Amino acid sequence: MGRSPCCDKMGLKKGPWTSEEDQKLLAYIEEHGHGSWRSLPEKAGLHRCGKSCRLRWTNYLRPDIKRGKFNLQEEQTIIQLHALLGNRWSAIATHLPKRTDNEIKNYWNTHLKKRLVKMGIDPVTHKPKNETPLTSLGGISKNAATLSHMAQWESARLEAEARLARESKLLHYQTKVSSSSSSPHHHLNIISSSDQQQQQLESPTSTVSFSEARTEFVGSSSSTCLNIIKEAENDWISSTIHEFEGGVEEGLTGLLLGGGDSLGRSFSADKNETAGETSGGGGGDCNDYYEEDNKNYLDSIFSFVDPSPSDSTPLF
DNA sequence: AATAACACCAACCGCCTATAT
DNA sequence: GATATAGGCGGTTGGTGTTAT
Secondary structure, three states, X not given: OOOOOOOOOOOOOOOOOOHHHHHHHHHHHHHHOOOOOOOHHHHHOOOOOHHHHHHXXXXXXXXXXXXXXXXXXXXXXXXHHHHHHOOOHHHHHHOOOXXXXXXXXXXXXXXXXXXXXXXXEEOOOOEEOOOOHHHHOOOOHHHHHHHHHHHHHHHHHHHHHHHHHHHHHHHHHHHHHHHOOOOHHHHHHHHHHHHHHHHHXXXXXXXXXXXXXXXXXXXXXXXXXXXXXXXXXXXXXXXHHHHHHHHHOOOHHHHHHHOOHHHHHHHHHHHHOOOOOOOOOOOOOOHHHHHHHHHHHHHHXXXXXXXXXXXXXXXX
């Protein structure tokens, strides 16, 4: 089955957009809104398919898009969210205002992924690779394996804690709903309008899916419940990131900023916007450096999964 | 100066989900 | 309930600019 491509009509233009096309699209949307993307091209006088117009708008022409280099904060957030969410770019984009999922995806693939690989970190699992030159040097391989193991336990624990937090939060929202049940529309309006507005501001695309919580609401499901879940979900991610950032400041940040060469350059360049573009392999085959990287990376992950200083068996 | 190799990123493609009919 | 359609998402590609040889 499947769908036929939306651009299968003959004569529709493909490839890079000209400034004239951009102007047409911008002018039309500014005046009429995009409405149905399917019918937009014809109305706007464009020989493009609707899909292409939508992409051009969401990834390039929207006025609230921030372009250019990612700053340190954004890079950290991407790495942290990727560790949490995987390749769910639209969900990640939700937490990076003014950045598009496409841009984040590209940045991850061209910059961040490579950095992690260089550090001996698997960019998919965010765990140290087993037999990298780094660990096989004999320096920290044993430690890394132990740490990796502990990280798995810690992340499992984190997940459980997060679930509890979410559940209690959902309960809280549920109470809110029932307490305002005399005027359900009022509550619905508050949540849906503000939430939608925020989503529109933050990202044109979807939010994180939250299957566990969602299934709990199946049966009593309503748009109110879904909005509540979305809100709780976003809160949870935001607070998780916040905790991560607290712990990461000395770990990952220290690593990225202080570590020297390829990593540090990019970040300091971002801060000062003076240095040239990073040049990939720039000079750093220093094994000590990578070992230190790896340790710091793990450090940061542990800081994330176990941010509270009080509750702790020391990890090292 | 020529050109090969690499890096970057805009745009496309195919699949999935939600919604309408 | 089945089918068609639109919108959205993530993976991938291809053009272009930059750097290295």
